Amino acid sequence: MTQMITALAEISPAYDAVLCDLWGCLHNGMAPFPAAVAALQQFRRNGGKVVLLTNAPRPSRFVIDGLDRMGVPRDAWDLVVSSGDAAQDAMFSGAVGRRVWHLGPPKDEGFFTAVPPEWAAAPPIARVPLAEAEAIVCTGPFEELTEVPEDYRARLLFAKARGLPMLCANPDLVVDMGSARIYCAGALAALYEEMGGAALYFGKPHPPIYDLAMRRLEALGGVAEARVLAIGDGIGTDVAGAAGEGLDVLFITSGLAAAEFGPDPEHPDPKLLARWLVRQMQAPGYAAARLR
Incomplete structure (x- = not known):
């Protein structure tokens, strides 16, 4: 059964790294969510590693440029890994x-x-x-x-x-x-x-982007997969991808599917969420209205 939580800090002691989605979790394409930034900063201050894992089709250096322009502070993350990175590898390999x-x-x-x-x-x-x-x-x-x-x-x-x-x-x-x-x-x-x-x-929910993220995380010192938490608002990408990799996942309900869980995105209806997850055939370990 999916456990509703209100803040990442409630479960963060169980994890050494997070793979965090961007759109819908950290920002809305135009501006960052201050509470999400603060949550990731705190996770890092407590010794965790943050990998921003995004299906952006651009190489990660351009994703980082966009985050800088948007005002996402660099102390909120350790690595950025994009679908563009994984797809580039495939393209240049022929x-x-x-x-x-x-x-x-x-x-x-x-x-x-x-x-x-x-x-x-x-x-x-x-x-x-x-x-x-x-x-x-x-x-x-x-x-x-x-x-x-x-x-x-x-x-x-x-x-x-x-x-x-x-x-x-x-x-x-x-x-x-x-x-x-x-x-x-x-x-x-x-x-x-x-x-x-x-x-x-090559992006979420498919294996290449996770393989690339774990290789780059290994270069930072490595983390046991059982101590990695995925965070995302995409049921067919973030949640399905994490499940396929055997990773725990925190589903953010206020993103793409917010309308499914009642009129107030800040307070998703647990019964509506439970029924919807059954229809999606997914069972994330945790759910929260927002990353904070």
Whole structure:
């Protein structure tokens, strides 16, 4: 049974590290949540390690730049690991070929240009028109504030007819930017699979991002997996991914699914939450309205 808690401090003595989601937990895409920042700072002051684990399709250096601009203090975290990091590894290894069509906004340029040092000697990746591509690399819609997956049906049908695989750099379906809900690369990949295309995923809930996070955590001194807590608001990404890795998880109810648990996000209805979790076939160890 899922235990409702009010603050991370109630359970933090049982853990040496947390894998914390960003959107919906630490910030809303526009500004950080002060209570969440304070909770992570306190966890670190008590000797814990904080890994910010995000499905952002950009390499972590660009995620860090965004956190800095947003005002998230650096003493709230130790590492940032992104879906973009894991997907970059796959792309530069040649997992989908070396001639690709990039489906994504200009802000994701760094996915191609910021080559990780370990791939500096790899053959280059060429971005080409769809008709010349061996694969699609999807980081999101071109215009994420206005477009929906159906806008791409014709182009995806053409790609599927050519048998192109899609490397999906962000498995999230949607995120909330302030009060606006926008579609992510995962929604485009889901449509492509619905049409019969093949998609490869590297962020939560899939293993590559967790493998990468644990390797980088090991470089900081290592932590037993039984002492790692995942925190997130995505039932199909954060919670399902943690369950797949055998990690304990704290589900944040005020994020993507807040409307399922009653009219007050600060006080989720435990009965509604319990019934909803049964329908989702997930059983996180803990739940809280917010990270604090």
